[in-house]
Amino acid sequence: xxxxxxxxxxxxxxxxxxxxxxxxxxxxxxxxxxxxxxxxxxxxxxxxxxxxxxxxxxxxxxxxxxxxxxxxxxxxxxxxxxxxxxxxxxxxxxxxxxxxxxxxxxxxxxxxxxxxxxxxxxxxxxxxxxxxxxxxxxxxxxxxxxxxxxxxxxxxxxxxxxxxxxxxxxxxxxxxxxxxxxxxxxxxxxxxxxxxxxxxxxxxxxxxxxxxxxxxxxxxxxxxxxxxxxxxxxxxxxxxxxxxxxxxxxxxxxxxx
Numbered sequence: 001x002x003x004x005x006x007x008x009x010x011x012x013x014x015x016x017x018x019x020x021x022x023x024x025x026x027x028x029x030x031x032x033x034x035x036x037x038x039x040x041x042x043x044x045x046x047x048x049x050x051x052x053x054x055x056x057x058x059x060x061x062x063x064x065x066x067x068x069x070x071x072x073x074x075x076x077x078x079x080x081x082x083x084x085x086x087x088x089x090x091x092x093x094x095x096x097x098x099x100x101x102x103x104x105x106x107x108x109x110x111x112x113x114x115x116x117x118x119x120x121x122x123x124x125x126x127x128x129x130x131x132x133x134x135x136x137x138x139x140x141x142x143x144x145x146x147x148x149x150x151x152x153x154x155x156x157x158x159x160x161x162x163x164x165x166x167x168x169x170x171x172x173x174x175x176x177x178x179x180x181x182x183x184x185x186x187x188x189x190x191x192x193x194x195x196x197x198x199x200x201x202x203x204x205x206x207x208x209x210x211x212x213x214x215x216x217x218x219x220x221x222x223x224x225x226x227x228x229x230x231x232x233x234x235x236x237x238x239x240x241x242x243x244x245x246x247x248x249x250x251x252x253x254x255x256x257x
Contacts, residue, residue: 002012008130011162020165024124025108025115026148027039027046027050027051027054027055028050028051028053028054029056030054031053031057031058035058036057036058036061036062036085037058039054039055039236040055040058040059040061040062040064040067042055047074047078049082051081052071052074052075052078052079053075053087053091055071056068056072056075056088056092057088057091057092057095059071060092060095060096061095065095065099068092068095068096068099069096069099072088072096072099072103075088076103080107085107085160086104086107086109086110086113087103087206088103089103089113089117090113091180093116093117093120095250097117097120097121098121100117100120100147101117101118101120101121110143111130111131111134111139111143111146112145112146112149113242114130114132115127115130115146115153116149117203118130119149119152119153124153127153128147128153128154131146131150131153131154133141133151140167143166144167144168144171144172147164147165147167147168147171148164148165148168150164151164151165151254156251158182158185158186162177162178162179162186165177165186175193175195175197176193176194176195177191177192177193177194178191178192178193178194179191179192180192186217189218189221191227192228193228197229197230199230199231199232199234200230200231201231201233202231202232202233202250203233204233205233205234205235206231206233206234206235207234207235207237208226208234208235208236208237209237209239210222210223210226210236210237210238210239211238211239211241212238212239212240212241212243212244212247212251213240213241213243213247214243214244214245214247215243215245215247216243216245216246216247216249216250217245219238219247219250219251220250220254223236223238223251223254238251
């Protein structure tokens, strides 16, 4: 069956009732394809896990928050014992963070999920307390991602924040990072690899397209980031959309280097 092969478009196209989505797998396939408005406007409700999941998240995506909330609580009533129940609050979090947090109350879910939802809802003190308990139990050994959550929840200096970042990177077998400018706070544009990594050459040329518009302040850092990759078989093509600032001058300076 095409659906089981993740060929969602083909599965819907060759199925019966492909416009009404009367079967739960059809509704889920449409959800996986991002057809949120179509699902939100369906007349009939499918009470299976797949159907309610697709309907609730699609409604939330379309801004129909009250309807999405009602269906989410229906799922809480009928499907709360599923092991993958946590996927519902994960999917709803970008649109209804308060609801997502409520859906995991008094439930056993990964600490990282609870911490993320607490941070999303501005409950930083509770998040910090939760992570402190998790670290005391040694949970970071099984879930190094907790280092990243702790760096967000804790008010700390550059040195401590870098320690958290590097602990996570080391757990993934990646080289550690350091600050380009120790006087400036930690940010994506102020980090560099601490290791002197050897260049790597590949057999095929990889083309990277970078678009820009009024981006003179940051375009140089973006170019430097790409060119600092250890892979050498890359070319960078910059496409500017009629910038009126100094974007083109910065790009020209890099071309002359």
